[in-house]
Amino acid sequence: MSNNYRSRTERKQAQKTKQNPRKRSGSILKKIVLAMLVLMTFGMFSGVVAFAWMIKDAPPLDETLLRDPLASIVYDQNGEKVTELGQQKRIYVSYKDIPKVLEDAVLATEDARFYEHHGFDIIRVFGAIVANIREGFGAEGGSTITQQVVKLSFLTPEKTLKRKVQELWLAIRLEQKYSKQEILEMYLNKIYYSSRAYGVAKAAEVYFGKKDLSELTLPEAALLAGIPQSPNNYNPFKHPEAAEKRRNTVLSLMVKHGFISKEEAEKAKKVPIQSMLAEYKQEDEIPYDSFIDRVIEEVTEKTGLDVFTAGLKIYTTLDQDAQSYVDELLNSDEVIRTDKEDFQAGIALVDTKTGEIRALGGGRKQDGVTFGFNYATDAKKQPGSTIKPILDYGPAIEYLKWSTYHQLTDEPYQYSDGTPIKNWDGRYEGQMSMRMALARSRNIPALKALQEVGLERAKEFANRLGMGFDEIYEAYAVGGVGTGVSPLQMAGAYSAFGNGGIYIEPHAVTKIVFPDGTEMDVRPKPKAAMKDYTAFMITDMLKTVVQSGTGTAANVPGLHIAGKTGTTNYDEKDRRRYGLSEGAVPDSWFVGYTPNYTAAVWTGFSKKSSEAYLTRAEQQYAKLLFKNIISHVDDGSGGDFKKPKSVVQLAVKKGTNPPQLASKYTPKDEITYEYFVRGYEEPIEVADDEPETLDPVTDLQAKYDPATNTISLAWSYTIDPENDISFEVRQTVDGGKPVVIGTTKDSQLTVNAGDGSVYLFEVYAVSADGTRSAPATALVQIPKEELSTPSDEKTQPGQDEETEETEQPEQPEEPETSEQPENPEQPTDPSNPNPSAPTNPTNPTNPAPSNPTNPSQGSTNTNNNTINNSNNQLQKPTQGETNEKRG
Structure with a gap:
């Protein structure tokens, strides 16, 4: 519209x-x-x-920091100076002396676009990210060589945005002030290469024995180029396999960036690392080099800096007294007395509560070699039975809540694949508690524990204690750990048991102070590795190992020590190769701890040979080294290990399965005191034990002798050689209160008589543990007529010298009540509610026999004893009296 x-x-x-x-x-x-x-x-x-x-506030470009290194100072646990690192002479090399093959290797590894950027390379950053995703971590780094020079010279290694911005800014300024060649020269002279080698020229001399860099080959140049990324981990002396793998990665990078051909790289990769290396020698001595070696590794790992040039103040956990003593033990014959030159040892001593390393024994008789192979930290040896608390019994308590009494059967057994497993002595001991299985180091119960827990949970438990296992197998249950472990690892793991289940990674450095005053706290954080009941119950079982098991030689009176022994064996292939017996032992361990200190000791050999086996005496060295060290450092101030509320202790009758509580009648030698996780496996049923009694004495006879006014007691008893038996004699006069008048090991006793009284005697057999028999009784009445006869009355012709028998008076009435004996600890005979009354009294109308029977052959002593009735004291008769009474 x-x-x-x-x-x-x-x-x-x-x-x-x-x-x-x-x-x-x-x-x-x-x-x-x-x-x-x-x-x-x-x-x-x-x-x-x-x-x-x-x-x-970025630091200025101080050329002295770029060119001149600063020594680092190391302090002990008390803040006292130990040594300086970096005072020795350096080998400085100018750019014109750097061969092309070395430059290419370094650029391919660290900064392929070095000559194209102006200090910061955004392309390299993204390229490094992609390379690390495709080829694995470490394939390439993101920082340029210029940035690394700045970081090593001026900045702390803290990973903050501000520090990265300052690094970028200073890298751009450094590029403006210096040429690329000068910057590369700074880098190659500043980088740390491990083994106290700083600067590429020094590294070439240390690793290859070459003082002229022009002599470097392609594989040597590639090896040197790969070390700085992680100097200690790629040290070819200590880790040849890792160093070779890193070298081959560098060769591949050189091919990728067009510096060499693929054929050249493959040829260089075939050169064995060992064939490239020279013998390592270090002229300068550094005190406590085994410990300082660990310090250098930790600082390098935490900061990426060269401690010999960075001017750091390094505060450590070193106990100089303990370290000196460890070094003395290893290099003297105080404990180790062997003429085997290849015999070695490694020791790690740490604080149980903090994980701080107090001393490291890196080896013995390494004279003239500083920073030699460190057997305390770098040796990877099979741990033998010391692994059982970590892989078998610890996980069993943690996940299955087993008690220390949990029953296992030591019997013929096999691995899951059918391979038989044996104990160290080739014997089987049948049913036993987990405590005894660990104390006696039985292999079969240990394997059963691992199988019940499961490999995966056992691995998780062990790795929380710093073991670092990728996979575990059933053979690990008894110490067949293929990758091996170091003494420092074992000390760290065991310290967690002594620290209530809290694991703190063993460490030698607590704090680092940088030249600008910045401080870095590098102490590792505590981690809960297990429940407190697991830690305590493992500890208590390991105390049994030391007190009565395989580790008694390591015990120190007055200290509460928990620990475990361990030995290893050669496999059949090595036994045949070196002509060794089936029982040949290459390694012996002892790992133990108190509330204050934990120490792991390994003894063995640096290489396999026909002489590389430990005698029985040499197998004791690990335990004796531990004992000496703990005796030296621990004053016992830590007391005993504290029982947590999650654990309950119960008295259990030995051998019962399921467990039964001991009753009041259970013999002491059949009672064991065991720990249970509160609420789990706690026994309710009480053992149905009868009260233990002894056989009573027999043939008890009492004879009155009016000539001496004494009563002679004699009895018979068959003595059990394994039971320490004595006899307690009680006397009741005229129905009065029973009184203990003597205890003797003889089978007879003589008592002074009173005027006209009635005597009731009770004789008990008593064992050393207090077990008593029922009493045997005898009754004697003293006739008044005999006592009234004048002492000077002459004997009638034809009359016996002994007193004529007289008619006995009637037995007096028994008292209406009977009091308990004075010794309230002595139990009454349940069959006789009135202990003062005889169970079988002699008929008072029947006079006592004129001659007492002789003691039985079971009597331990034929000497008579005399009891003075007036004071109830035991008196020895003279020999004449004895002969007269024996007639």
């Missing part, structure tokens, strides 16, 4: 109105663009301001 307008002006106004929507749309777009420009301008301005703020 057409629009009718009344005038031309009305039509123009209508057309103008139709155009307004487009104008409004264009206006909004302009506003958005304008706003974005404003934001970008503000953002750029803010970025410039932030950049300026971050670089305002």
Whole structure:
């Protein structure tokens, strides 16, 4: 429909109105663009301001820091200076003396676009990310060589945005001030190569014995180029396999960046690392080099700096007294007395509560060699039975909540694949508790424990203690650990048991102070590796190992020590190769701890040979070294290990399965005190034991002798040689209170008589543990007529010298009540509620026989004893009296 307008002006106004929507749309777009420009301008301005703020306190380009190294100072646990690192002479090399093959290897590894960028290479950053994803971590680094020079010379290694911005800024300034060749020269003279080699020229001399860099071959240059990324891990002396792998990675990078051909790289990769290396010798001596070696490794790992040039103050955990004593033990014949030159030892001593390393024994008789092979940290040896608490019994308590009494059967057994497993002595001991299985180091119960826990959970438990296992197998249960472990690893793991289940990685450095005053706390954080009940129960079982098991030689009186022994064996292939017997032992361990200190000791050999086996005496050295060290450093101030509330101790009757609580009648030698996780496996049933008694004495006879006015007692008893038996004699006079008148090991006793009294005698057999027999009794009445006969009356002719028998008076009435004996600890005979009354009294109308029977053959002593009735004291008669009474 057409629009009718009344005038031309009305039509123009209508057309103008139709155009307004487009104008409004264009206006909004302009506003958005304008706003974005404003934001970008503000953002750029803010970025410039932030950049300026971050670089305002960046250090200046001090040429002395670029050229001249600063020595680092090492302090002990008390803050006392130990040594300086970096005082020795350096080998400086100029750019013109750097061979092309070395430069190419370094550039391919560290900075392939070195000659193209101006200090910072964005392309290299993204290229390094892609390379690390494709080829694995470490294939390439992101920082340029210029940035690394700046970082090593001026900055701390802290990973913050501000430090990275300062690094970028200083790298650009360094490129402006120095040529590429000068910067590369600085880098190659500053980098640390491990083995106290700093600078590429020194590294070439140390590793290859070459003082002229022009003599370097392609594989040697590639090896040197690969070390700086992780100097200690790629040290070819200590880690030849890792060094070779790193060298081959560098050769591949050289091919990738066009420096060499693929054929050249493959040829160089075939050169064995060992064939390239020279014999390592170090002229300068550094005190406690085994410990300082560990310090250098930790500082390098934490900071990436060369301690010989970085001017650091390094605060360590070193106990100089303990370290000196460890070195003395290893290099003297105080403990180790063997003429085997290849015999070696490694020792790690750490603080149980903090994980701080107090001393490291890196080896013995390494005279003239500083930073030689460190057997305390670098030796990877099979641990033998010392692994059992870590892989077998620890996980069993942690996950299955086994008690220390948990029953296992030591019997013919095999691995899951059917391979038989044997104990160290080739015997089987049947059913036993987990405590005894560990104390006696039985292999079969240990394997059963690992199988019940499962390999995966056991591996997780062990790795929380610093073991670092990728995979484990059933043979690991008894120490067949293919990768091996170091003494320092074992000390760290065992210290967690002594620290309530808290694992703190063993460490030698606590704090690093940089030249600008910045401090770095490098102490590792504590980690809960297990439940407190696991730690305590393992500890208590390991105390049994030391007190009565395989580790008694390591025990120190007065200290609470937990620990485990371990030995290894050669496999059949090595036995045949070196002509060794089946029982040949190449390694012996002892790992133990107190609440204060943990020490792991390995003894063995540096290489396999026909002489590389330990005699029985040499197998004791590990335990004796531990004993001497702990005796030297531990004063016992740590007391005993504290039992947590999650654990309950119960008295259990030995051999019961399921466990039964000991009753009050269970013999002491059949009771064991075991720990249970509260609420799990706790026994309820009580053992049905009868009260233990002894056989009573027999043939008890009592005879009155009027000539001496004494009563002679004699009895018979068959003595058990394994039971220490004595006899307790009680006397009741005229129905009065029973009184103990003597204890003797003889089978007879003589008592002084009173005037006209009635005597009741009770004789008990008593063992050393307090077990008593029922009493044997005898009754004697003293006739008054005999006592009234004048002492000077002569004997009638034909009359016997002994007193004539007289008529006995009637037996007096028994008292209405009977009091307990004076010794309340002596139990009464349950069959006789009245202990003062005889169970079988002699008939009072029947006089006592004129001659007592002789003691039986079971009597231990035929000497008579005399009891004076007036004072109840035991008196020895003279020999004449004895002969007269024996007739």
